[in-house]
Amino acid sequence: MSSLLKNLPSEIKKNKLKTGIFLGLSAYWGIILIGTFVSF
Amino acid sequence: MEVFLPIAEVSVNILAIFFLSGVVGVLSGLFGVGGGFLMTPFLIFLGVPPTYAVANEANNILATSVSGSTTHYLKETLDYKMGLMIVVGGVFGTLMGIWTFTYFKDIGKIDIVISLAYMYILAIIGTAMLVEGLGEIEKARKKIIIKKKLHVHYWIHGLPLRMRFQKSKLYESAFTPIIIGLIVGFIAAIMGIGGAFILVPAMIYIIGMPTRLIPGTSLFVTIFVSVIVTFLHAFNYGSIDLILVFMLVTGSIVGVQVGQKLGESIDSTGLKTLLAVLLLLVGIAIAYDTFFVEHLIVENVKIDVNNLNSLSMFIKKLSVETPILYGLFSILFAIFLGAGAAFIRKFFSNLRKKYSKKTA
Numbered sequence: 001m002s003s004l005l006k007n008l009p010s011e012i013k014k015n016k017l018k019t020g021i022f023l024g025l026s027a028y029w030g031i032i033l034i035g036t037f038v039s040f
Numbered sequence: 041m042e043v044f045l046p047i048a049e050v051s052v053n054i055l056a057i058f059f060l061s062g063v064v065g066v067l068s069g070l071f072g073v074g075g076g077f078l079m080t081p082f083l084i085f086l087g088v089p090p091t092y093a094v095a096n097e098a099n100n101i102l103a104t105s106v107s108g109s110t111t112h113y114l115k116e117t118l119d120y121k122m123g124l125m126i127v128v129g130g131v132f133g134t135l136m137g138i139w140t141f142t143y144f145k146d147i148g149k150i151d152i153v154i155s156l157a158y159m160y161i162l163a164i165i166g167t168a169m170l171v172e173g174l175g176e177i178e179k180a181r182k183k184i185i186i187k188k189k190l191h192v193h194y195w196i197h198g199l200p201l202r203m204r205f206q207k208s209k210l211y212e213s214a215f216t217p218i219i220i221g222l223i224v225g226f227i228a229a230i231m232g233i234g235g236a237f238i239l240v241p242a243m244i245y246i247i248g249m250p251t252r253l254i255p256g257t258s259l260f261v262t263i264f265v266s267v268i269v270t271f272l273h274a275f276n277y278g279s280i281d282l283i284l285v286f287m288l289v290t291g292s293i294v295g296v297q298v299g300q301k302l303g304e305s306i307d308s309t310g311l312k313t314l315l316a317v318l319l320l321l322v323g324i325a326i327a328y329d330t331f332f333v334e335h336l337i338v339e340n341v342k343i344d345v346n347n348l349n350s351l352s353m354f355i356k357k358l359s360v361e362t363p364i365l366y367g368l369f370s371i372l373f374a375i376f377l378g379a380g381a382a383f384i385r386k387f388f389s390n391l392r393k394k395y396s397k398k399t400a
Contacts, residue, residue, distance in 0.1 A: 029163060035159075
């Protein structure tokens with residue numbers, strides 16, 4: 001786990017596209033889930 | 041160029057409707073999806089109230105599915121027995137969907153329910169397609185070939201009432217297609233979509249049908265589901281607007297033909313990722329519209345029937361005075377346009393073959 005965390009910045013740099021998509025999708029899902037709870 | 045819709049009681053840009061339904065039709069033809077999950081949000085963005093957008097898109101889907109399944113009928117790529125089993129479930133699912141629709145309409149939450157349903161469906165399909173599309177691109181780049189299992193067995197395959205489906209060469213429980221039909225019918229009734237995006241993967245991975253029979257059978261099922269949805273929306277809420285339906289059907293039928301032709305000549309792997317991004321963008325737009333834009337409360341302006349033109353007046357009167365006749369008329373109207381388009385396509389296809397033989 002610690003090695004994973006240590007290597008995380010280099011992994012992110014290596015897979016910029018994948019990280020971007022992952023963050024984008026997380027933000028998208030976050031907005032619609034929070035929005036749903038607020039609406040009802 | 042604005043046109044007034046007598047039933048929805050809003051004005052819409054006629055060119056925008058033709059253009060968008062044509063674009064969605066091209067995407068439908070290219071990717072083999074119905075396109076309802078894109079066109080209904082587009083109608084909402086153009087100012088058509090969600091309840092009307094759902095009902096009229098269902099009527100449009102009826103026309104395009106009649107057109108598509110007639111083409112498959114002529115090619116003999118349709119499994120009626122399997123299709124009818126799915127329809128049995130679809131009828132119950134649609135009725136349940138309409139009851140749910142009525143419940144949310146009565147408590148005044150139907151517009152938010154439709155918007156949320158679209159947001160989630162677009163998010164789920166968009167995410168799945170994006171992940172799959174990126175994976176396919178990477179596999180193609182690295183030239184990785186994955187061997188798949190011939191059959192995967194789920195709990196659904198152990199259900200009783202097994203029967204033989206000759207055309208698909210399957211021996212399976214009748215409950216499998218019925219349950220799938222139930223889910224598809226329910227979603228179709230609430231969202232005004234054909235449900236092909238659920239039906240097609242379910243037919244491939246759960247039922248295990250041969251790929252060549254899937255598009256035709258899926259469209260065959262969609263005809264029945266959209267007939268029920270259209271009729272119930274017309275009868276219960278009087279929300280079918282024949283002027284809007286005509287514009288939608290014309291645009292999408294032309295678009296589907298163009299999309300099918302394009303699909304024969306281009307590789308759609310990269311395009312799948314682009315479609316996924318488009319779906320997610322539409323989802324974001326709905327989320328923004330639902331959560332962040334303050335909606336003005338529009339006063340219900342009583343439309344004076346005498347101020348409408350003769351066609352609008354006729355449609356309005358027919359819808360109010362004879363809702364059953366109007367519902368049946370809107371169904372027959374869509375079937376006529378859809379089947380007509382399929383036969384015209386067949387005619388031109390035969391004509392082209394005849395001339396290419398002569399020149400050879």
